[in-house]
Amino acid sequence: MVKASVVAAIGAAVIGLSLGGAVPAGAAERNPHEQRARPGDDTSGRVQRGQASHYHRRLNGRRMANGERFSTRSNSAASRTLPLGTTARVKNLETGRVASVEIEDRGPYAHGRILDVSPRTAEELGMLEDGTARVEITPVEVPQRDGTTRPGAGAARR
The missing domain is CATH 2.40.40.10 (RlpA-like domain)
Structure with missing residues (x-):
């Protein structure tokens, strides 16, 4: 079974190549669990x-x-x-x-x-x-x- 993130990365690469555009750096390597704030997260650092x-x-x-x-x-x-x-x-x-x-x-x-x-x-x-x-x-x-x-x-x- 192929993960959706792999399929999306391959799709982005194919679209980028077919349109002659560049694929964003790291698009194929993105970790779905990367530690970034989500919309709605409290990023203020307040107590x-x-x-x-x-x-x-x-x-x-x-x-x-x-x-x-x-x-x-x-x-x-x-x-x-x-x-x-x-x-x-x-x-x-x-x-x-x-x-x-x-x-x-x-x-x-x-x-x-x-x-x-x-x-x-x-x-x-x-x-x-x-x-x-x-x-x-x-x-x-x-x-x-x-x-x-x-x-x-x-x-x-x-």
Whole structure:
């Protein structure tokens, strides 16, 4: 079975050649999971506050939105609004504990939650037992729609 992205790249090459035009550089090599912001993603780098939860251990090995497999021992996190590839500091507002995460997945899908973290990160934040915690997310580096990255609110405080 041929993937749609390969068919599209071949089609673009054929059209470019038949019209005598150039094919955009890298058109055939584009990764469908490349870390660029999507329309609607929050690329501002602003601080967010809200409720976080953690992934269940049974999700270990499943594919995330970026195409990688989830590991319970990683620093992976899921956000509905931050672009994939964003690095951020997460602070548990109840305990003051801080952990670094990388946004690699979409979610959480539970109402009222803004972030899902791996069990390892939940342990670092002191929220593994309770399952949820009120957190502050401070983006450090945020991918933009044009493929570049920009510093977030946390970049100056590294």
